[in-house]
Amino acid sequence: MLSWPQVSIPECDFLFPPLKINTSSGFFSERGEVFRSYVCGITPYDATHLGHAATYLTFDLIHRYQTLRGQNVEFVENITDIDDPLLERANRDGQNWFSLAQEQINLFKEDMTALRVLPPKNYVAVTEVINDVVLAITVIQENSYTYEISGDLYFRITPFLDLLPIELDMALKIFAERGGDPNREGKEHPLDPLLWQKNRDGEPGWDSPMGFGRPGWHIECSVIALRFLFGESYLRAKDLPDPMIDLQGGGSDLIFPHHFMSAALGFAITGKRFAASFVHTGMVGLEGEKMSKSKGNLVFVSKLLAAGLDPMVLRFALINAKYSSDRMWTTDILESSQLQVTIIRQALARQFVLDPAKYIEQMIQAISSDLDIPKALEILMEWAENSLSEINSPEIFTPGPMSRFLDSALGLAL
Numbered sequence: 001m002l003s004w005p006q007v008s009i010p011e012c013d014f015l016f017p018p019l020k021i022n023t024s025s026g027f028f029s030e031r032g033e034v035f036r037s038y039v040c041g042i043t044p045y046d047a048t049h050l051g052h053a054a055t056y057l058t059f060d061l062i063h064r065y066q067t068l069r070g071q072n073v074e075f076v077e078n079i080t081d082i083d084d085p086l087l088e089r090a091n092r093d094g095q096n097w098f099s100l101a102q103e104q105i106n107l108f109k110e111d112m113t114a115l116r117v118l119p120p121k122n123y124v125a126v127t128e129v130i131n132d133v134v135l136a137i138t139v140i141q142e143n144s145y146t147y148e149i150s151g152d153l154y155f156r157i158t159p160f161l162d163l164l165p166i167e168l169d170m171a172l173k174i175f176a177e178r179g180g181d182p183n184r185e186g187k188e189h190p191l192d193p194l195l196w197q198k199n200r201d202g203e204p205g206w207d208s209p210m211g212f213g214r215p216g217w218h219i220e221c222s223v224i225a226l227r228f229l230f231g232e233s234y235l236r237a238k239d240l241p242d243p244m245i246d247l248q249g250g251g252s253d254l255i256f257p258h259h260f261m262s263a264a265l266g267f268a269i270t271g272k273r274f275a276a277s278f279v280h281t282g283m284v285g286l287e288g289e290k291m292s293k294s295k296g297n298l299v300f301v302s303k304l305l306a307a308g309l310d311p312m313v314l315r316f317a318l319i320n321a322k323y324s325s326d327r328m329w330t331t332d333i334l335e336s337s338q339l340q341v342t343i344i345r346q347a348l349a350r351q352f353v354l355d356p357a358k359y360i361e362q363m364i365q366a367i368s369s370d371l372d373i374p375k376a377l378e379i380l381m382e383w384a385e386n387s388l389s390e391i392n393s394p395e396i397f398t399p400g401p402m403s404r405f406l407d408s409a410l411g412l413a414l
């Protein structure tokens with residue numbers, strides 16, 4: 001699948017200290033010069049709501065930061081273009097599932113482009129890699145992690161249960177809510193996920209040694225990450241690092257079951273731990289309520305932009321929050337962001353401003369401390385407001401370095 005257009009990062013002459021991201025496995029740390037990052041992509045039927053956008057912007061900030069530190073960022077993202085929610089939506093609307101997916105993928109790419117998100121080097125739809133998925137499943141079978149119920153192939157999760165990120169009771173409840181089938185008769189453990197589903201009438205399917213059918217949800221990310229971050233020969237590679245990739249990212253709703261399952265499957269394929277760090281973003285609510293498709297209150301990026309909103313104002317508004325916390329979206333946030341962006345643009349348009357270097361260094365410190373973007377933007381506003389006040393503006397410094405820094409580190413081309 002073609003990714004969206006490349007976004008250039010202007011050079012930036014500042015020192016970027018190691019990024020201190022607080023992950024579930026302790027502080028994130030670099031391992032060598034290549035930074036292998038895998039971010040879980042959309043299921044293309046409801047793209048791109050503000051929760052999606054906030055998530056992809058968070059990983060964009062991390063990719064920008066690691067690039068500015070001189071790392072070679074290898075970033076892969078998937079598209080879950082074959083899954084129950086997509087097929088259900090297509091059925092409900094009497095639309096072909098494949099064309100619904102294509103429409104939504106195109107919309108997502110347009111939104112990412114408008115928000116200046118760095119594109120993944122490989123943007124991969126599951127339907128493009130069914131052969132790779134089938135190959136990986138046969139390896140998992142050879143490694144004795146599978147069993148069958150009426151033609152459906154299940155994965156044995158029992159050896160991985162001590163890594164469960166939440167209590168078992170809670171896991172069972174969430175598993176049932178997010179596509180799992182804990183109560184199916186014949187399962188060895190209620191949390192065993194479906195690996196290959198035998199074809200159901202009217203559903204798309206593919207031939208495989210496991211029969212005609214389609215992959216379950218989690219296996220795609222294990223396969224796409226390893227196949228595209230380590231190359232086609234990953235299944236035979238003896239020298240994969242352990243853990244294999246540097247970061248797996250996504251919304252906090254993916255902690256369980258998705259990231260837990262895809263890591264277990266990755267281990268079942270290679271015998272190695274999946275990711276050195278998992279980074280999760282908080283959920284975005286609307287005016288005091290949870291934002292969800294069932295409530296029908298999703299706010300879409302494309303609709304805001306079509307109504308004339310400046311994409312840089314939206315980017316400013318969405319990154320101006322602690323990435324890991326849940327947050328509320330309100331129209332006030334947009335209004336105040338619009339005002340702040342106007343002030344910054346006025347400062348950047350001045351011939352002379354306050355010394356940007358001093359402020360940029362403080363902003364980098366804030367960003368490096370667990371991506372404290374609100375703090376960085378506070379420092380930016382102080383620079384902009386002080387630069388606009390005649391008394392403080394010495395006629396020595398030009399705004400160029402600040403403009404380049406905002407573009408490269410924060411993706412704000414103002």
Ligand code: ZN
Nearest residue numbers: 040041221258
């Ligand atoms: Zn995923």
